[in-house]
Amino acid sequence: MQPEPKVNILLVDDKVENLLALEAILERLGENLVKATSGAEALRCLLHQDFAVILLDVQMPGMDGFETANLIRSRERSRQTPIIFLTAFSTSDQMLFKGYALGAVDYLLKPIDTNILLSKVTVFVELFKKTQAIKAQAIQLASVNAELRQSEERFRSLSTCSPVGIFEIDTTGQCKYTNPHYQAICGVSASESLTKIWLEFVHPEEQERAIAHWSSYIDQGSPEYLEDFRFLTAKGETRWVQVRSSRMLSAQGKLLGYVGTLEDITERKQAEEVRAQIIREQTARHEAEAANRMKDEFLAVLSHELRTPLTSMLGWSKILRSKKLDDKATAKALEAIERNATSQVQLIEDILDVSRIIRGQLQLNLCAVNLITVTEAALEAVRPLAEAKSIHINAILDSSVNSVCGDPARLQQVIWNLLTNAIKFTPKDGNVEVHLETVHLSNQENCELLPCGEITLSAGLAPIRFFTSSYVQIQVIDTGIGIEPDFLPKVFERFRQADSTTTRSHNGLGLGLAIVRHLVELHGGQILAESPGAGQGATFTVRFPLMPNNSTNSKSENPLYCTANRPLAGLKVLIVDDETDTRNFLAFMFEEYGAIVTAVASVDTALAILEQTKPDFLISDIGIPEQDSYNLIHKVRALPPEYGGSIPAIALTAYSREEDRLKILAAGFQQYLTKPVDPDNLIDVVTSVLKLPSSISVS
Incomplete structure (x- = not known):
């Protein structure tokens, strides 16, 4: 010193x-x-x-x-x-x-x-x-004041000339400062910009997402915020804006507010859209060219596959006309004509099936099906083909497998196609294995692999859905030529063959596996193809949802039993929602599923209905004017069980934060769904909350 x-x-x-x-x-x-x-x-x-x-x-x-x-x-x-x-x-x-x-x-x-x-x-x-x-x-103060004036002038110049909009929001959500570019982006004056925050200029279609993301950013205390939104300015113009923000802290680390920027990225978004459109057009053109090539290849193969048996059939027919054959030669000629005619019939059936699939006209005749019987029938049908190539077929069929809901002829077609495919591509003295078993999934596996089965009856009709945690699995394993890794993802596509040249060693149109996949998916199942590579064989796995346990009785012989589509039949449902359109939609949907519906717009009316009709289930929107659903559920849960106090209840909400979920469940609702509500998901949740037996529902 x-x-x-x-x-x-x-x-x-x-x-x-x-x-x-x-x-x-x-x-x-x-x-x-x-x-x-x-x-x-x-x-x-x-x-x-x-x-x-x-x-x-x-x-x-x-x-x-x-x-x-x-x-x-x-x-x-x-x-x-x-x-x-x-x-x-x-x-x-x-x-x-x-x-x-x-x-x-x-x-x-x-x-x-x-x-x-x-x-x-x-x-x-x-x-x-x-x-x-x-x-x-x-003197020192004058110097500091001069520096402050220079700093303020510098900040004012930077803010005024900044190419992006700048804003400051305090911890109460009040806008404290905006620069001219911010005001220009939002289309408001300097004074007007301080009465609103940027969220109010987000396009109505994106405002809910913007509010949710901004609230999450504030609640979690994240260091930085970055999102792109469409803005609807005060002048009615729509533009793309990138919003950035960071927390403003004091020297002691106390939160003072939020400072951020708005950047008009409309031109960039338009350029991205133009680029994406070009890519889409290029992709569509390449796909169209590939489709044309596949079509040409398919027509060439089709011509070959049709002409080859015709050559044999016409040749033997002319020889038979000459009447110069003995009985043995005549029998050989007729056998060749019949064999080639059968081959052509199969080709034509495959082409017709593909045509029906493309037009959405392939229909199923549903009933309870025992897959053991279907599999054994398919095995018997292909056994002569296997014996001709000295191929050994080993079938391991679990006799405890339950029934599935399906079309027995189409299910046999699936297994027959997989077996003939395995035999075709397996060399002489090879092996083909068939496994049929029931597989039970954990909850996580169930969500990832087979959340439910969904059976499509035909075009224009709603599919049937099974709620199941188990499925039947069929595996066809061969020791054949295998599948190259690059072709494996395309193995189920129509008109696709690993070798479509005139020198290919196996006949066929390349339609069989495509038909199999479509039939499996129509039955609510899945099909997978696996192969270690060329020369190492292949495994095809098919999974079908099980029938509900209570559907395996004598009623299951009736095809209509499988297509039951009113799982909530007789269930009394009380719907509470102040929005008329939403209320009417929910009422219509539950009535379609068989429920008896009462729909009201207020909490007081709902409580009165609850005491009068004693419904079995309550669906309520959270955001109801005057008294919200929290008040409703508190009053309901205060009632004795005999007056509806223990009624199962689901809340519908536009809020999706974790604290909202906890608040809803703590209030007394068994479950909740965020808007917009998916009808299938809502019915799934109702079924789950009510602990109804596994049932089939219209999707």
Whole structure:
């Protein structure tokens, strides 16, 4: 720390001994003592130095003390310097008045009392030091203020000229500042921009998402926020805006608010859309070209597959007309004609099936089907083909497998196609295995692999859905030529063959597996193909949803039993929603599922209905005016069970935060769904909450 600078004290007296006496008294102050023996010398000292106080002798030859004081006061620099007159003569009133008129602050008579002198000089020294300190602070403050003005001007220029909009929001959600570019993006004036925050300019179709994301950002305390939204400006213009924000913290880490930017990215979004459109058009063109190539390849294969048996059939027919064959040759000719005719019939059936699939006209005749019987029938049908190539078929069929809901002829077609495919691509003396078993899934596997079965009856009809955690699995495993990894994803596509050239070693149109996949999916199942690679065989896995346990009785012989589509038949449902359209939609949907529906718009009406009709189930929107659904469920749960206090209830809400979920469940609802509500999901949840037996529902 640097020592404090010394203060100047001017001593003026024409006698040296007096100056020495003054110096001896004042040196204990530790300040800088400047001596002058005349008024002129004193004035010279004042030219370049400032003094805390001047001790001035009155009686001096030439220029006396009064005259010197007058000249000191005439100079701007020393006009306020304190002057203490020293005199050896008694001071008359006239002399006092003259001295004070010249700006003296005091008179001291010689001989001077040491303590008085020290006391008075000390006061002026301290006053001078404080005055100097104040001046220094004033200079420093002026410098700081100048820097602040420059900083403010710089900020104002940066904010005004910024290419992005800038905003500041405090912790209460109040907008505190916006720059001109922000106002231009939102289409509002400076004053209007402070009455709204940017969320209010987001397009109505995206506002719910924007509010949810912004609320999550604030609640989680994330360091940065970045989202793209469409804005609908006050002038009705739509533009794309990228919103960025970060938290504003004090030096102590306290949250002060949020500062952010709005950037108009409309041109960029339009360029991205143009680029995406170009990519889509290029992809569509490539797909169309590929489809044309596949069509040409398929027509070439079709021509080959039709002409080949026709050659044999026409040839043997001409030979038979000649009537020059013995009985053995005639039998051989008829056998060849029949075999090739059967082959053509199968080709035509495949083509017709594909045509029906494309037009959506492939229909199922549903009933409960025992897959063991179907599999055994398919095995018997392909056994001659296997024996002709000395292929061994090993079937492992679990006799405890339950029935599935399906079309027995189409299910047999699925298994027959997979078996003939395996036999076709397996060389002589190879092996084909068939496994039939029931697989039970955990909840997680059930969600990932087979959440439910969905059976499509025909085009234009709603599919039938099974709620199941188990399925029947059929696997056909061969030791054949295998499937190349790059072709494996395309194995179920129509008109696709790994080898479509005229030199290919296997016959067929490449339709069998495509038909199998479609039939499996119509039955609500899945099909997978696996192969380690060329020459290492292949495995085809088919999974079908099980029939509900209570559907395996004698009623299951009736096909209509499988297509039952009113799982909530007789269930009394109370719907509470203030929105008329939503209320009518929910009522219609539940009635379609067989429920008896009462739909009301208020909490009070719902409570009255609850006491009168005692419904079996409650569906309520959370956001109801006056009394929301929290009030409703609290009042319901306060009722005795016999008056509906334990009625199962589901809440519908537009809020999806974790705290909303916990609040809804804590209030007394068994489950909740976020809007927009998926009808299938709602029925699934109702079935789950009611713990109804597994049933079939219309999707």
